């Protein structure tokens with residue numbers, strides 16, 4: 053029996069079956085959230101990305117309480133950087149935040165380092181999937197699609213950072229693979245509010261070209 057949820061959203065209410073919906077929490081790791089991480093070394097202010105932690109704690113608690121599967125992602129590279137495209141490496145070096153270089157949080161954007169860890173407030177609990185990705189999208193060179201298919205997941209609630217970079221890339225990858233996507237406006241953040249506003253608008257314009265946008269509280273309310 054389907055358990056239909058209806059969420060107040062833009063451009064019109066989002067509907068999904070609770071049993072075939074998963075929450076995706078994208079890259080809430082020190083590298084994008086904490087001072088001394090990759091994001092700050094690139095010249096960004098991390099106060100905007102940090103600010104969504106409390107709302108995401110509420111979203112996580114609600115999803116866990118209502119049996120909605122949670123998937124966390126992290127962006128980072130193998131210690132030998134063999135999965136880092138030379139173009140990405142070069143650009144990071146030009147910005148003075150070379151991937152693999154020593155930084156305040158360990159080697160920049162490398163798996164196993166402090167910068168790569170999910171912030172403790174949003175740490176995964178037992179049974180939750182953690183997808184390590186080398187790209188911006190969570191589907192590129194990861195088992196995510198196969199894992200979702202195996203579990204019969206058809207709809208994704210997308211949260212995390214940054215909205216215009218890794219959330220959007222994942223959203224677009226998910227669209228092309230046939231998933232219905234809901235982006236939580238206050239469950240996502242960019243370093244610059246102008247990028248946040250543009251990225252959110254791009255989701256729901258043209259009648260929901262990539263999907264829907266809702267406030268976290270409206271998603272939580274629909275779960276109850």
Ligand code: TIU
Nearest residue numbers: 079127213214217218219
């Ligand atoms: N720089 C930036 O805005 N984001 C990234 O590099 N990765 C993610 O968005 N996770």
